[in-house]
Amino acid sequence: MSAGGSPRAFERIGSETVYSGALIDVRIERYRHRDGAEESREVVRHQGAVGILAYDEQELWLVRQPREAVGEPDLLEIPAGRLDVAGEEPLQAAQRELAEEIGRGGARWEPILSYYSSAGFCDERVHLFAATELHAASAQSGENERIEIVRWPLVKLDEAIAQCLDAKTLIALMWLARRLNGSLHPQGGSAAEAKLER
Amino acid sequence: MSAGGSPRAFERIGSETVYSGALIDVRIERYRHRDGAEESREVVRHQGAVGILAYDEQELWLVRQPREAVGEPDLLEIPAGRLDVAGEEPLQAAQRELAEEIGRGGARWEPILSYYSSAGFCDERVHLFAATELHAASAQSGENERIEIVRWPLVKLDEAIAQCLDAKTLIALMWLARRLNGSLHPQGGSAAEAKLER
Numbered sequence: 122m123s124a125g126g127s128p129r130a131f132e133r134i135g136s137e138t139v140y141s142g143a144l145i146d147v148r149i150e151r152y153r154h155r156d157g158a159e160e161s162r163e164v165v166r167h168q169g170a171v172g173i174l175a176y177d178e179q180e181l182w183l184v185r186q187p188r189e190a191v192g193e194p195d196l197l198e199i200p201a202g203r204l205d206v207a208g209e210e211p212l213q214a215a216q217r218e219l220a221e222e223i224g225r226g227g228a229r230w231e232p233i234l235s236y237y238s239s240a241g242f243c244d245e246r247v248h249l250f251a252a253t254e255l256h257a258a259s260a261q262s263g264e265n266e267r268i269e270i271v272r273w274p275l276v277k278l279d280e281a282i283a284q285c286l287d288a289k290t291l292i293a294l295m296w297l298a299r300r301l302n303g304s305l306h307p308q309g310g311s312a313a314e315a316k317l318e319r
Numbered sequence: 320m321s322a323g324g325s326p327r328a329f330e331r332i333g334s335e336t337v338y339s340g341a342l343i344d345v346r347i348e349r350y351r352h353r354d355g356a357e358e359s360r361e362v363v364r365h366q367g368a369v370g371i372l373a374y375d376e377q378e379l380w381l382v383r384q385p386r387e388a389v390g391e392p393d394l395l396e397i398p399a400g401r402l403d404v405a406g407e408e409p410l411q412a413a414q415r416e417l418a419e420e421i422g423r424g425g426a427r428w429e430p431i432l433s434y435y436s437s438a439g440f441c442d443e444r445v446h447l448f449a450a451t452e453l454h455a456a457s458a459q460s461g462e463n464e465r466i467e468i469v470r471w472p473l474v475k476l477d478e479a480i481a482q483c484l485d486a487k488t489l490i491a492l493m494w495l496a497r498r499l500n501g502s503l504h505p506q507g508g509s510a511a512e513a514k515l516e517r
Contacts, residue, residue, distance in 0.1 A: 129385040129465050130392040140338035140345055142361045144440050147338055147345060152387045154465065163340045164388045165363055167440070187327040188438040189350045190362040194328040196438055203439075236486050238437040239445075240386040240394055241401075242342050242365070245437055247486075267327050267352065288434050288445075288486045295493035302500065 130155050139163075144203070167245035171215040172201040172289040174233065174297055175225060175252040176275065181297070182223050182255070183271040183281065183290075197271065197281065198290045201247075211235075211248035219252055220260035223270050227252030233296055238288060247289050249296070275301070328353050337361075342401070365443035369413040370399040370487040372431065372495055373423055373450040374473065379495070380421050380453070381469040381479065381488075395469065395479065396488045399445075409433075409446035417450055418458035421468050425450030431494050436486060445487050447494070473499070 135151035146166040153159050175182040188196045202218035204211065212230060219225055233249040273281055278301070282294045333349035344364040351357050373380040386394045400416035402409065410428060417423055431447040471479055476499070480492045 127383075127385075127392045129383065129467070131385055131387055133387070133390075139340070142337070142345060144361050145345070145363060147340060147343070150387065154385070160387075162387050163342050165343060165441075167437075170437075170439075185325075185327065187325075187329055187352070188435070189329055189331070189348065189358075189360050190440055191435050191438045191442045191444070192331075193435075193438065194325040196435075198438075201439075234489075236484050236489055237386070237389050237391075237394075238486050239365075239368075239441070239443055240389045240391065240396075240485050241368075241399075242388055243363075243437070243441070244389045246389070247437075269327070286434050287438050288436050288490065291432075291434055291490050292486065292493070295490070295497065299493065299496065 128155055134159070135161075144168075163242065165243040165245075167243060169204040169211070169246045169248070170201060170289075171204065171211050171218060172199050172247055172249045172293055173215050173219045173252050174199055174249065174293040175219055175223065175227060175255060176297065177253060177255050179275060181273040181275055181278065181281065181294075182225060183273050184222055185269040185271055187267055193286070196287055197285055198287045199293050201289060212250065215248070215250045215252070217260060220258040222268060224257060224259055225252075225255045226258030228254035228256065233293065236292065249289065249293050251297075326353055332357070333359075361440065363441040363443075365441060367402040367409070367444045367446070368399060368487075369402065369409050369416060370397045370445055370447045370491055371413050371417045371450050372397055372447065372491040373417055373421065373425060373453060374495065375451065375453050377473060379471040379473055379476065379479065379492075380423060381471050382420060383467040383469055385465055391484070394485055395483055396485045397491050399487060410448065413446070413448045413450070415458060418456040420466060422455060422457055423450075423453045424456030426452035426454065431491065434490065447487065447491050449495075 131152045131154045134153050137149045140147035148164050150164050151161045185195050187194050200219050200222040204214050231251045235248040238245040285291050329350045329352045332351050335347045338345040346362050348362050349359045383393050385392050398417050398420040402412050429449045431449055433446040436443040483489050
């Protein structure tokens with residue numbers, strides 16, 4: 122936690138786990154603000170996730186899958202997954218998920234940005250990457266039988282954005298539209314890029 | 320839940336509340352897929368939220384606030400809030416929140432889009448609106464003493480996007496950048512717009 126110089130700085134002074142589940146925990150946490158006030162919050166703890174914007178000259182690689190939690194049989198998304206392997210870095214998780222979900226690898230990987238899904242009550246942070254110079258790759262996964270791979274023409278990118286209901290996918294696709302329009306400024310002002318030959 | 324014609328359609332056949340909290344519930348839900356397979360999922364139930372992109376010719380109205388759940392003392396966001404008043408429509412909630420958080424009303428309100436924050440495990444849906452033709456408004460709120468109002472020059476919109484870590488704000492600001500660039504296509508192909516004189 123950043124103490125910072127902000128008048129809005131706070132410190133966590135207590136935490137009680139009230140639910141411990143398979144994917145998430147819920148904690149009642151207590152904070153003390155710089156002005157001395159104390160308050161409690163109900164917080165969902167999540168390990169974080171990755172999303173991959175995989176594209177080449179002509180196409181964007183998307184998936185359609187059932188999302189039971191939100192009652193959607195056919196949500197259009199970028200490939201993604203949880204940071205659920207101990208010690209795995211976000212980039213490694215992204216490379217693993219891309220192979221598992223769509224059977225692709227990328228020779229070039231670039232961090233796009235990372236964000237909090239719902240900062241008011243949940244600590245999930247999603248790390249987005251762009252993967253390009255794609256090639257066939259394979260990986261074992263027992264959980265993807267209901268995922269349909271969708272090769273979406275880049276010239277119809279605006280239509281994908283218009284029908285998208287998924288936060289990580291909206292962010293990734295709008296980022297891509299900005300890049301293709303040439304109006305992109307990287308997060309934090311840095312232009313970190315990783316060239317990987319695999 | 321939509322049954323649909325998709326091979327990915329499913330039905331919910333069971334739901335057990337395993338945690339019932341102030342803001343969220345957690346349920347273990349059981350689903351049966353069209354292929355007959357059954358599976359259980361841990362699902363966070365949330366009432367949903369609204370976010371407001373309030374801007375005029377020169378400025379965008381943002382807030383900085385502490386987000387204890389993610390350890391950030393100073394997260395840059397659009398005004399937002401939960402759908403926590405019974406029977407309140409998203410547009411009403413957005414109008415209430417804008418007045419409470421930044422003391423502004425808007426003569427013109429327009430739905431931008433809505434999205435799921437993290438569709439794999441949480442049903443939170445966020446409804447984004449654009450508010451323009453702004454004027455002073457006031458509303459009572461006891462919970463906003465640590466919110467700083469930030470009037471951000473529209474000409475520096477790209478800088479706000481570059482430093483933003485919050486999903487709803489990223490989506491709203493990138494949508495605004497598209498609108499200002501003239502490359503916007505509305506969600507679902509419709510151009511619904513509400514002109515409100517208040």
